[in-house]
Amino acid sequence: MAVYVLVHGAWHGGWCWRKVANLLRSSGDEVYTPTLTGLGDRHHLLNRGVNLDTHILDVVNLLDYEDLEDAILVGHSYAGMVITGVADRAPSRLKHLVYLDAFLPDDGQSISDLHPGFVAKLRQIANERGEGWLVPFPEEVVNPRGGPLYGISDANVLRWLKERLKPHPLACFEQKVHISNPEAFRLTKSYIWCFVRQGVRAENWGFFREARKARELGWRMYEVESDHDVMMTAPEELSSLLSKMR
16 A cells, blocks of 8 residues: 655645546545645635745644655646655655656755746746735746646636635745755656647647656656646556656
């Protein structure tokens, strides 16, 4: 039996892992799908003080209070920043980091450092619609070419998704993550690249650069023919892939 901690990306919540979690549990695995503070079922806790450190602490506390060991920590998208910080603070509780179509920072980097143009657009939206600190789900930025959002063509699933996407604090995109614990560098690391965007192969956009960096670092590499929200568009393939990381 393996222990998985699945951490969602920006605007999402633990709810997005439902199908993948059920598939892993049906194989006897232990699965946790925390919702980060201020999002999903915890959106009532949203306040101006929520930032990347808050979300890192969310996951560190889960590991500690559930007394987890040898956990496979999976971070989707924005949560690449989160799991990087968690690995620095609680490496003894982990055995494997999995970056799922996720940001891949070095010490002292923020998402703004990695993708300044992207965060500049989020900052503009926060100033226009979020009182300067909050970013409502920016579909025009996330899905600039139009078409089905995240490749989800089923109208019912798409409606279900949009009803659950909550505003995300801008500070999470601007705060730098720090890595100083040498034990964090010794953990096994994998990268899963979802290489489809709006039905075409996402060369040189999306998370292509992060996937290339992971490959250059010699990490275990996997590719999934899916759009970004792979936990909803290809849950069977994703759960099967994660099972190989036990």
